[in-house]
Amino acid sequence: MKKLAKNIKYWAKSSALIVGLSFAASCDGFLDEDVVSPIGNDYLNTPKGMNDGINAAYSTMRSWYGTERGNNLTIFGTDIFTNGADGSWKFMNFYTNQFDSQNGHIRELWDELYRGINTCNAVIDRSANLTGIPQAQIDQRVAEAKFIRAHHYFILVQLFGGVDLQLQETAVPTKEVTRASVAQIYAAIIKDLEEAIPNLEDKERSTDYGRATRPAAEHLLGRVYLTKGTSEAGESADYSKAESNLQSVISNYGFELLPDFGDVHAFGNEINSEVIWSTQYTRDPLTNGGGNNSHVFFLMEYDVQPGMIRDIENGRPFKRYKSTDYTLNTIFADRVNDSRYKNTYQDVFLSNNPGTFNTTFDKSKSTVTYARGDTTIWLPGYNMSEAERAKYPYQVLIPDFYTERLFPPMKKHKDPGRVDRTQFEGGRDYIAMRLADTYLLLAEAQFRQGKLGLATENINMVRRRAAFPGKEAEMEITQSELTFEFITEERARELIGEQTRWLDLKRWGILVERVKMYNPQGAPNIQAFHTLRPIPQNQIDRAEGTSSAFPQNPGY
Numbered sequence: 001m002k003k004l005a006k007n008i009k010y011w012a013k014s015s016a017l018i019v020g021l022s023f024a025a026s027c028d029g030f031l032d033e034d035v036v037s038p039i040g041n042d043y044l045n046t047p048k049g050m051n052d053g054i055n056a057a058y059s060t061m062r063s064w065y066g067t068e069r070g071n072n073l074t075i076f077g078t079d080i081f082t083n084g085a086d087g088s089w090k091f092m093n094f095y096t097n098q099f100d101s102q103n104g105h106i107r108e109l110w111d112e113l114y115r116g117i118n119t120c121n122a123v124i125d126r127s128a129n130l131t132g133i134p135q136a137q138i139d140q141r142v143a144e145a146k147f148i149r150a151h152h153y154f155i156l157v158q159l160f161g162g163v164d165l166q167l168q169e170t171a172v173p174t175k176e177v178t179r180a181s182v183a184q185i186y187a188a189i190i191k192d193l194e195e196a197i198p199n200l201e202d203k204e205r206s207t208d209y210g211r212a213t214r215p216a217a218e219h220l221l222g223r224v225y226l227t228k229g230t231s232e233a234g235e236s237a238d239y240s241k242a243e244s245n246l247q248s249v250i251s252n253y254g255f256e257l258l259p260d261f262g263d264v265h266a267f268g269n270e271i272n273s274e275v276i277w278s279t280q281y282t283r284d285p286l287t288n289g290g291g292n293n294s295h296v297f298f299l300m301e302y303d304v305q306p307g308m309i310r311d312i313e314n315g316r317p318f319k320r321y322k323s324t325d326y327t328l329n330t331i332f333a334d335r336v337n338d339s340r341y342k343n344t345y346q347d348v349f350l351s352n353n354p355g356t357f358n359t360t361f362d363k364s365k366s367t368v369t370y371a372r373g374d375t376t377i378w379l380p381g382y383n384m385s386e387a388e389r390a391k392y393p394y395q396v397l398i399p400d401f402y403t404e405r406l407f408p409p410m411k412k413h414k415d416p417g418r419v420d421r422t423q424f425e426g427g428r429d430y431i432a433m434r435l436a437d438t439y440l441l442l443a444e445a446q447f448r449q450g451k452l453g454l455a456t457e458n459i460n461m462v463r464r465r466a467a468f469p470g471k472e473a474e475m476e477i478t479q480s481e482l483t484f485e486f487i488t489e490e491r492a493r494e495l496i497g498e499q500t501r502w503l504d505l506k507r508w509g510i511l512v513e514r515v516k517m518y519n520p521q522g523a524p525n526i527q528a529f530h531t532l533r534p535i536p537q538n539q540i541d542r543a544e545g546t547s548s549a550f551p552q553n554p555g556y
Contacts, residue, residue: 291425
């Protein structure tokens with residue numbers, strides 16, 4: 001089985017040119033760029049040009065998954081994470097007026113997603129003139145382009161509301177752009193996915209790992225319907241349509257939950273029976289874009305502690321995202337039956353810098369001495385008296401000692417495959433869709449329809465897998481225990497740090513209240529208008545009529 005990421009090498013240079021070409025030739029007002037490619041305009045009309053174009057479109061997924069911007073827009077300003085010590089983007093967690101239309105993350109994401117949309121438009125429109133390639137392959141590539149286009153518009157409509165809806169290649173640059181309605185955006189997304197699904201390969205037949213597949217499109221469509229159902233465009237049939245698509249993913253393609261939750265994100269196990277679709281990264285700096293950078297953001301400052309120096313295994317600690325008290329004390333309250341706290345957070349550090357040192361945070365002893373491989377830091381997850389801590393020959397980091405620098409580090413995204421301890425550009429694939437999420441989305445769709453028995457069993461599928469061995473029965477819930485609050489917490493337990501939380505809170509309509517309740521840094525400033533992000537100012541400025549034609553979201 002080939003991985004799409006491994007095939008990037010042959011198109012890496014031309015893909016950038018294809019994107020530039022498609023932007024210049026089909027510019028829709030989002031960028032005023034000159035043609036930078038020496039490749040002729042007819043290149044996309046060739047079989048190789050089509051393949052290069054669709055690969056270039058896939059590369060724009062890397063603007064969202066595993067990036068600082070994608071994480072900041074989904075992790076910061078939620079109920080389960082707040083800011084750590086470092087970084088210049090804390091205002092996105094604080095919801096201050098610094099988070100405005102000049103925000104670099106917003107501008108970069110907007111441009112990259114539309115870059116991908118424009119490339120997809122060109123691939124779709126030019127496909128009608130292709131010769132020398134089987135029609136089935138053309139249909140598949142067009143379906144992939146529609147999947148990517150739908151995916152990008154889904155991100156855009158969740159973050160910004162109505163945006164400019166461009167579904168055809170435009171030959172002449174124009175600044176005439178308008179904001180379509182949310183309903184129009186969702187209609188286009190659904191149409192793209194419904195047209196794509198029949199022509200996408202199923203999981204069993206897919207030969208290029210990383211390309212869009214039928215179950216990936218059905219999973220996405222299920223989430224689209226579930227999200228639309230709570231939006232201003234919601235319709236009564238949305239939840240049943242979500243249920244149908246999500247159930248198909250579970251029933252028809254042979255996906256299976258891994259027996260051990262800890263294996264889902266284990267390094268080297270990025271391709272497994274639970275993964276429905278992932279964004280591809282590589283170890284080649286020429287073809288890896290900016291890399292999957294998630295490995296740095298969730299780590300604590302271990303590398304200046306006694307007995308420790310920074311290494312590849314423990315990661316480069318940017319100290320950006322710190323779990324809230326609500327996360328640690330409520331979401332992960334059960335650590336006897338549920339393995340997910342143990343498998344989500346690193347609780348032990350082993351010495352890689354032997355010697356004798358003065359203690360730093362744990363003053364139950366004045367010095368510590370370590371041989372290589374000795375425990376240096378233990379995070380028990382509960383408070384202990386000084387006398388209890390004194391019994392251990394290492395420092396014990398208890399909750400009373402947690403700071404913006406010292407806190408339970410999340411290990412899901414750690415990347416020990418980097419070439420050295422400073423490398424920022426990680427090479428792990430980013431798992432964007434996995435079966436446990438499908439089960440939870442399905443349960444939510446069924447819950448919304450009053451199908452509590454079915455919803456409970458789907459929740460229990462996820463919970464039984466999450467159990468410590470022998471604790472499966474204790475992890476099951478009854479139908480009477482299934483509440484909306486339980487669903488919100490179960491999604492946090494299972495999907496923490498996987499770029500879902502802000503989008504979940506927004507679609508549930510509880511973003512503001514949950515931040516006010518559980519995120520002390522964001523609570524003072526968050527307001528109702530923060531459920532939408534600001535339109536990039538450069539987009540407004542380059543529209544004909546500026547803000548009168550392309551108005552800013554309220555509050556910014």
